Amino acid sequence: MKFLILLFFLSLSISATTSANISTASCPMDLGYVLRIPWPSSDCRNYPSATPQTTSNTTTNDTTAPKHQCCQTLLSLYGIAFAQHLKETSLFQLPDLPTSVSCLSDFQSKLNSLSLNHNLTSLCFDPLQFVITPNVCAAIESTRDWVAKLGPTTQLDSGCRQDLTDLTFCDACVAAGSQVLSNLTAIDGNTSHSTDCYYFAILYAAGIVNEFGPESSGTISCIFGLSVGSPTGSRDARHSALVFGLTGASVAVLVMSCLIGLYFWWDRKWRRKRREGFDLDSGEMGSRPRMRPNTGSIWFKLHELEKATDKFSPKNCIGRGGFGIVYKGTLSDGSVVAVKKIVESEFQGNAEFCNEVEIISNLKHRNLVPLRGCCVTDEDGVHDERGDQRYLVYDYMPNGNLDDHLFPSVENHYGIVKQPLTWPQRKSIILDVAKGLVYLHYGVKPAIYHRDIKATNILLDADMRARVADFGLVKQSREGQSHLTTRVAGTHGYLAPEYALYGQLTEKSDVYSFGVVVLEIMCGRKALDLSSSGPPRAFLITDWAWSLVKAGKVEEALDASLLRGGDPENANPKAIMERFLLVGILCAHVMVALRPTILDALKMLEGDIEVPAIPDRPTPLGHPSFCGDGNTFSISPALSGLQLLSGDMLR
Secondary structure, eight states: OOOHHHHHHHHHHHHHHHHHHHHOOOOOOTTTTTHHHOGGGGGGOOOEEEOOGGGGGSSGGGGHHHHHHHHHHHHHHHHHHHHHHHHHSBSBBSHHHHHHHHHHHHHHHHHHHHOOOTTHHHHHHOOGGBBSSSSGGGOOOOOOHHHHHSSOOOHHHSSSSOOOSSHHHHHHHHHHHHHHHHHHHHHOOGGGHHHHHHHHHHHHHHIITTEEEETEEEEEEISSOOOOOOOOOOHHHHHHHHHHHHTHHHHHHHHHHHHHHHHHHHHHHHHHHHHHTTTTTTTTTOOOOEEEEEOOOEEEHHHHHHHHHHTGGGGEEEESSSSSEEEEETTTTTTTEEEEOOOOOOSSSHHHHHHHHHHTTOOOEEEEOEEEEEEEEEESOSSSSSEEEEEEEEOOOOOBBBHHHHHHSSSOOTTOOOOOOOOOHHHHHHHHHHHHIIIIIIIIOBOOOOSSSOGGEEETTTTOOOOOOOGOOOHHHHHTEEEESSSOOOOOOTSSSHHHHHEEOOOOHHHHHHHHHHHHHOSSSEEEOOOOHHHHHHHHHHHHHHHHHTTTTTHHHHHHSSSSSOTTTTHHHHHHHHHHHHHHHHHTSSSSGSSSOHHHHHHHHOOOOOOOOOOOOOOOOTSHHHHSSOOOOOOOTTTTTOOOOOOOOOO
């Protein structure tokens, strides 16, 4: 009995000593950045208050998905401190458990300052997971161990050094990370340690390699996968802005006074000229040839279009797009046209819209749908930007759109019976679309990026020649630059990952969508199908075609109707079909840097240059080796392979 009492008091003494050590330990990491950088705290805003659970439970079912998202965000956010700690101390993790507990406590206090749940860190993390131990990836504990295992330089040292806000550099960094991860896992010999190796590769890239540091925008968004928005809750930032504003107040008042005076003078002059351009009796914008030099397109009046379409009768509706409704109409001269009533566009006013029409009217190419003209009205008669209606008038394409021929439906707006497309027709359509895009990307300055290449935006004329439509509502790019937009236009299944997730628009974004269209034409399957009841629940043609080609089953990917008979005009049609399929897969690669330009894609299709070997795709974040316990840092999902989430299939 005395022995048991002694043992009890001894255990109390040990517990008290341990608690004292934990309470007195200090965190060697500066976590002040949690309040400085604009990380997506909304991921944890509605985090449920619950008893602590292991993070391995966060991925078991859909109901815990918000918890998993919050913990993943916090883990990536916490990783920034570890990358800085690695840079300063050469240690990948913390020295002992008391230090880890202290750092998590400090981390939680910063989260409390943002009015987040008081027990987020206890719900998401185990302090032991951040403590140094030799039983991790290849027994690496410090940068000295890293060099001993991998050598003085790795692919990360060359691939992750630049400014990673440039998606091309980010692509290279992701590819380098994948290679280093494979090397580390091979050295370790235990695939269950790939999670730790992934963790170390990210910390090394962010803390040691990248010359802009762990807190730079490129590192945060590309390596740690945190979307960086506008800063919120930063007292220092607000204070700096206030000081700057007060310092320049006197100059600003003087400048603004001058600008306001100039504005009122210009506004009165502009309104007077604008009234002269309107038909005040009908409230319509009249013909203004002086605004349209050398374009040859027409300013239609509303009553002309109403007469042509029988007052926009539903029976004349032939399609609906992302920007409006399309009606078939017959003008007074007997010509048949397609009239698009604009429902939504990025143009803030009629002046901007008219300027864009001026530009589009000058685009002339046999593989673009020609724009005849436009119409802008003001319904309430008040000459401002409210109540305007806008219409675009195009030549009518009698054979409808490509989607109707590839996937005919019961409802047929064009009233024609569609037969399966032959191989010569499919080949011609693919080449026509490629030539149209080559003209938009290289034939005009600055280049025009379509943003919404899809089967329904490819129209077929009387000779079944393809013409690209709906390029009239896009913005021209700045010459030599990519275009970053806050409004992502496009269609699920066709959107390039970097455009869907980051709004970064380049010529390669159109190339991705073009590749998806090529796969639809060659495979006879839709780009995206969420209707499947069995596995897989969601069908993505890019994944499906790529996996078949990698497995050496190219013929299984081709539309069965293409293999029923040979092409008498071509001695080896199957080889050409396979080439077209491979070009489609290459164009729709998830990595921007591995896609060809549309000009090179056209040369591959025509056989002028060889199609390179189809590269591997990055391992998705949902792969078991990366997400087995939910405790891994994530590289940007758009560039490391998208994790397919229901309702958000954007690859």
